Amino acid sequence: MDDNKMLAGKVKKPGKRGRKPAKIDLKAKLERSRQSARECRARKKLRYQYLEELVSSKERAICALREELEMYKQWCSAMDQGKIPSEIKALLTGDDQKIPQSGSSTKASKNGKNSISSNGQA
Template identity: 85%
Template sequence: MDDSKVVGGKVKKPGKRGRKPAKIDLKAKLERSRQSARECRARKKLRYQYLEELVSSRERAICALREELEMYKQWCMAMDQGKIPSEIKALLTGEEQGKAQQNSTKLAKAVKTEANSSNP
């Protein structure tokens, strides 16, 4: 018994379905594989560079915040001893209020920039 079917004037024999495997040139396939590997390595290198830059910028921000914290600790220790640091006197009198605001604004912007850059 013949299981062949006539579809659209053509005789189709039952067998494997789907696309027939094309005869791919082995050299071309190897070259595509090599190119894909090169691109993958390049992407990986860029990703690592980005992460290293991110880490170094965060480390700089941490150092700046630690310095500021240390300055505040020194001020507090001085005030506990009954001494008022000259920086605080200047802030209270308003002489360096503009400078202090600028410094705190710069620091806040740096921290915000670091926070924003961590969310790509």
């Protein structure tokens, strides 16, 4: 037998191996590529918009927390000087109208006060 046709005991067929390339129109292929690129850019733009909104909301939260921290620092320095701020007096007396933005600390003090009064203890 011929050496070209016989390779490691198998008969070699003339021609290329594997799948034959389909006859795809070059224009259609380019158009699909352009469309895919457009969709990719649109997804990227949406992702960046989402991330920018996320960053701005986190920055607003940070500013609010810094303002709250500054308020607490002012309260502490006032108490160090022997003065009790009106907000803390309102918290201690249970007057809810004078408390500007105490948030969860007022809820805890309210719940604690209600639970004590419901138990009958002063």
